[in-house]
Amino acid sequence: MSTIFGGIHCIAWFFTFPTYQEQVLWHISAVAIILVPWLSMLLFFLNDILDKALIRSMFILIPPPLYITGRLILLILMFTTLRNLPPDTYQAVSWTSLVPHL
Structure with a gap:
């Protein structure tokens, strides 16, 4: 769901922003x-493969x-x-000009 939510915000990718810095911040965010959800899933699956303590700490500390x-x-x-x-x-x-019966 959060991937879809981020994708909705990508609709504004080519919108005009007041400053270039705000546009870059919007894109990065x-x-x-x-x-980030995909990174969380990757870290979750790597938990079984690699050192569990390291991955667990990365899973808790980085994505949120x-x-x-x-x-x-x-x-x-x-x-x-x-x-x-x-x-x-x-x-x-x-608005009255938009309603046909008035």
Whole structure:
């Protein structure tokens, strides 16, 4: 599910962002949200093959902070991007002209 969630955020890959740094942060966070669950599964399966204590510590220490950081960055960027909206956003819609019977 988290891979699908990250994939949805990749829809904004070619959107315009206020700054280049925000665009790069968005890209890195979306890719991190996609790849971290796969990294967790890989570490889980490597648990049987390699040294269990090392893999167990990597499984606990690496993926959760990466995923949480990616989600927080996306959440912050969603709100900070609202400061630079296109001018058409502020136009009032005449809803009565869209309803045929009025």
